[in-house]
Amino acid sequence: MSWCDRLGLGKGGIAVTRLEWQQLAERWLVDAKRLLDDHRWSAAYYLAGYAVECGLKACILVRVAAAPEVIFDDKSFPRSAGRIVSWS
Numbered sequence: 001m002s003w004c005d006r007l008g009l010g011k012g013g014i015a016v017t018r019l020e021w022q023q024l025a026e027r028w029l030v031d032a033k034r035l036l037d038d039h040r041w042s043a044a045y046y047l048a049g050y051a052v053e054c055g056l057k058a059c060i061l062v063r064v065a066a067a068p069e070v071i072f073d074d075k076s077f078p079r080s081a082g083r084i085v086s087w088s
Contacts, residue, residue, distance in 0.1 A: 018061040025054035 016024075028051035035044035 016057075018058045018065075021054045021058035021061065025051045025058065028054060 028047050032044045032047040032051060035047060
């Protein structure tokens with residue numbers, strides 16, 4: 001079972017929306033807080049990193065939605081949105 005299935009996001013390889021990245025960030029933060037409360041510092045730090053990653057991905061999607069030329073006009077990026085999603 002993939003992590004997408006475990007988190008209720010469906011099959012792996014499906015594009016994740018900005019709202020879903022935000023929800024994932026919140027879930028990771030809740031889990032990190034619980035670990036922090038239990039004095040499991042390294043595990044809390046690890047999950048907080050996932051929360052930051054998901055938050056950054058949500059921010060990137062805002063930027064891409066506002067100015068898609070940021071990615072699609074740059075010749076070093078592929079034109080296929082599916083390939084861009086697979087990078088994350």
